[in-house]
Amino acid sequence: MxxxxxxxxxxxxxxxxxxxxxxxxxxxxxxxxxxxxxxxxxxxxxxxxxxxxxxxxxxxxxxxxxxxxxxxxxxxxxxxxxxxxxxxxxxxxxxxxxxxxxxxxxxxxxTTVPTEVIGDTLTTDGTVPGDIWLRSDGDANLSGVAFPYVPVAGESGPPADPLKAIDDLASQVAAHGVRRVSGNVVADDTQWTWEPYPDSWAIDDMLWDYGAPVSSLSVNDSTIALTVHPGMHVGDAVTVTQSPDVGFYTLDVQATTSAAKTQTRIHIDRAVGSRTVLITGEIAMGGKDVEQLAVSDPPLFAAQALRSRLLAHGVEVEGVARAAERASTVLDSFSRQAHEPVPDLPGPGMPLHTVSEVCNDGCGMVLARRVxxxxxxxxxxxxxxxxxxxxxxxxxxxxxxxxxxxxxxxxxxxxxxxxxxxxxxxxxxxxxxxxxxxxxxxxxxxxxxxxxxxxxxxxxxxxxxxxxxxxxxxxxxxxxxxxxxxxxxxxxxxxxxxxxxxxxxxxxxxxxxxxxxxxxxxxxxxxxxxxxxxxxxxxxxxxxxx
The missing domain is CATH 3.40.710.10 (DD-peptidase/beta-lactamase superfamily)
Structure with a gap:
């Protein structure tokens, strides 16, 4: 870490x-x-x-x-x-x-966990009336990382599509015959409680990838890479790109280009609750600076990612990307909860507990599924x-x-x-x-x-x-x-x-x-x-x- x-x-x-x-x-x-x-x-x-x-x-x-x-x-x-x-x-x-x-x-x-895209029904002309829902029970690998994972030292080739897992789901939706969604794309995070930051995390960690907030829907490890490129001449404005770019952050770029071989000093700031990222400082000509930022609202980011890939696969979406979240219903303090015994915890070799599937009977039509x-x-x-x-x-x-x-x-x-x-x-x-x-x-x-x-x-x-x-x-x-x-x-x-x-x-x-x-x-x-x-x-x- x-x-x-x-x-x-x-x-x-x-x-x-x-x-x-x-x-x-x-x-x-x-x-x-x-x-x-x-x-x-x-x-x-x-x-x-x-x-x-x-x-x-x-x-x-x-x-x-x-x-x-x-x-x-x-x-x-x-x-x-x-x-x-x-x-x-x-x-x-x-x-x-x-x-x-x-x-x-x-x-x-x-053990594995499922992620599903769900709609109420599908008409004969390929329309999903109303919203479609993205639900997961905590698949941490909705990204472009290949599994089985093999650590590779040094260069590992061009980066994978960070939205590959979401693209696979969008491709399944299109293959299911969906041509139009009349409602919104909703990322449903209500399988878990909405508490994005664990108790006692430091405030200055929340901006960066290693402090990404917790959610049942985490796309690309809830991280966006900002890449800063210098201009052609000293004093020129810099160019900043986001990957993946689904419209989550707005960039306020105020950094400039400095002479070659000078020190690069790029500063990133974002106020809590804001989705505007301020980029200041300077970068040397011929240089490059990459910063890994945490996504402040993972379910909304997941919904935006799915909507963008549905459009890329030819599925018309009339609505917007939204997130559904649920507050905790347990009122005890963290300390009191953490010290409450769990009397039926299985020991080594005993049968393990399981939870129900993401989509139970009657919750809608499964349009795509990933394990x-x-x-x-x-x-x-x-x-x-x-x-x-x-x-x-x-x-x-x-x-x-x-x-x-x-x-x-x-x-x-x-x-x-x-x-x-x-x-x-x-x-x-x-x-x-x-x-x-x-x-x-x-x-x-x-x-x-x-x-x-x-x-x-x-x-x-x-x-x-x-x-x-x-x-x-x-x-x-x-x-x-x-x-x-x-x-x-x-x-x-x-x-x-x-x-x-x-x-x-x-x-x-x-x-x-x-x-x-x-x-x-x-x-x-x-x-x-x-x-x-x-x-x-x-x-x-x-x-x-x-």
């Missing part, structure tokens, strides 16, 4: 206050009952050779003032080394380990790319299947019960979202190690482990651990959020055995990477010692 700061913060912050959004403080979290299992004792300090080497690494003045937490265990969960392993750290994207593990066990690696890739494929994409939105959608799906509604709070409730059932101490973790973008999320290294040990005993483990970035090979670890003996021998989830960083996973050691490790650092010096270098040295020390 990357963190990017925008000059839009003052404007966005005012807009958020006006919108009446609120953030629940961590202090409101209800203390949780501890697990019946006592936490195992970890060897600490410098009495072991590994502890001595780690102490030397962390004595470096560049990292000595940061807060470090480390847990190392066998694959079975037997502690080998610990340093502040029982203290809280911000997990950042290591939170995705918890969300995806719960999804693999409770939803199942092979998502299996959940295990989405988990692979989510972990390799550290995709925040997909993790949040998995959280909502868990809430829909096992909770009271498809919401972040109910998803957090299900994940919490899953972790308690797995033997984790309820006082060792606090999650406000599924991706780790919330800086109110807290977890201990020992809880993370315990989750990894639990996962190693499950039937879905091999698929889940393969989804983790591999050191020096792919995903968010492609540029780290690029040399032997670690290249290809570390399978771990990265995490970065402000001055916090994490790395947790599985490690092949020089001894031939595989161990579990979890390393977190909080409050490191801003704007430097010394903490990441120290973290990598710690992993190397673990591999050499064990």
């Amino acid at each position: 990357r963190t990017k700061f925008s000059t839009a913060l003052p404007v966005l912050a005012m807009g958020l206050l006006l919108a009446g959004m609120k953030v629940s403080p961590v202090a409101a979290q209800t203390p949780a009952p501890a697990s019946n299992n006592a936490a195992p004792a970890y060897p600490t300090g410098t009495e072991t050779s590994l502890g001595e080497r780690i102490a030397a690494i962390l004595a470096d003045p560049a990292v000595a003032r940061a807060h470090w937490g480390i847990a190392v265990t066998t694959l079975e969960g037997v502690p080998l080394y610990g340093r502040d392993e029982a203290q809280f750290f911000r997990p950042a994207s290591n939170a995705k380990l918890f969300t995806t593990a719960a999804a693999m066990q409770l939803l199942g690696p092979e 998502s890739p299996p959940l295990a494929q989405d988990v692979l994409y989510t972990l390799k790319e550290s995709q925040n939105l997909h993790a949040e959608q998995l959280l909502h799906r868990l809430g829909r299947v096992y909770g009271r509604e498809a919401s972040g709070a109910q998803g957090a409730r299900v994940v919490r019960q899953f972790l308690l059932n797995a033997g984790l101490d309820g006082n060792d973790f606090i999650f406000y979202d599924g991706s780790g973008l919330s800086d109110h999320d807290l977890v201990t290294p020992r809880a993370t190690a315990m989750l990894l040990a639990y996962a190693a005993r499950q039937s879905w483990f091999s698929l889940w482990k393969e989804s983790l970035p591999i050191g020096g090979v792919d995903g968010t670890l492609a540029s780290r651990f690029k040399e032997p003996p670690l290249k290809g021998h570390i399978f771990a989830k990265t995490g970065t959020l402000g001055e916090s960083r994490g790395l947790s996973g599985y490690l092949d050691c020089a001894s031939g055995r595989q161990v579990i490790f979890s390393v977190f650092v909080d409050n490191h010096m801003p704007g430097v990477s010394a903490d990441r270098s120290a973290m990598d040295k710690i992993v190397a020390a673990i591999a050499a010692s064990e």
Whole structure:
């Protein structure tokens, strides 16, 4: 997960206050009952050779003032080394380990979800009287990404059509014989509750792709790419294109062209609630700047995308694109919901719960239908790319299947019960979202190690482990651990959020055995990477010692 700061913060912050959004403080979290299992004792300090080497690494003045937490265990969960392993750290994207593990066990690696286009009826002349509806139960991959997903380093050829999935649906509608829609194209998001931003997300994240709002209808990961091209001469206006361009954002372009080889400084701003994007600054002649923006209203964007592709396939649409959304009906606070037990959560090997299809009997005529890739494929994409939105959608799906509604709070409730059932101490973790973008999320290294040990005993483990970035090979670890003996021998989830960083996973050691490790650092010096270098040295020390 990357963190990017925008000059839009003052404007966005005012807009958020006006919108009446609120953030629940961590202090409101209800203390949780501890697990019946006592936490195992970890060897600490410098009495072991590994502890001595780690102490030397962390004595470096560049990292000595940061807060470090480390847990190392066998694959079975037997502690080998610990340093502040029982203290809280911000997990950042290591939170995705918890969300995806719960999804693999409770939803199942092979489960899929449907997306449908529905109309009331179809006349003999090919007219759908009234509206047509786009509905989904949370297919996160309504995009141009090819599945099964294969991470490719470097250039991967020309970009795919970002609206390919929507185009496929529009093509089916036309093939069904539809020639005209007399009403609107409505994206129906009422399968889930409308809460686009998880509790305690930072306001300055909402502008960018990694802070895309959550919806059951997410087209192209609810992202639009803005590409800025310079003019022919110094002082010329720049050219800005959107992809995909379905008319969602209006661009106010005030940026200009600067001399070749000068610094490019492009600034993007958008007020909360506005669909006008302001582009200022300057770009050097011969340069190019690409910015990935979040779509502020995913259901409306989905409706616009479908309407545009219906027109492209020769289907006349007389109405406009609209969105239908539904507020939560659960009145309890996030904290109270998240701590409510889920008594019937199935354990390993037990039958899984399901939900009804998107279109039940009597809801209309299905004009097009798409089935998502299996959940295990989405988990692979989510972990390799550290995709925040997909993790949040998995959280909502868990809430829909096992909770009271498809919401972040109910998803957090299900994940919490899953972790308690797995033997984790309820006082060792606090999650406000599924991706780790919330800086109110807290977890201990020992809880993370315990989750990894639990996962190693499950039937879905091999698929889940393969989804983790591999050191020096792919995903968010492609540029780290690029040399032997670690290249290809570390399978771990990265995490970065402000001055916090994490790395947790599985490690092949020089001894031939595989161990579990979890390393977190909080409050490191801003704007430097010394903490990441120290973290990598710690992993190397673990591999050499064990």
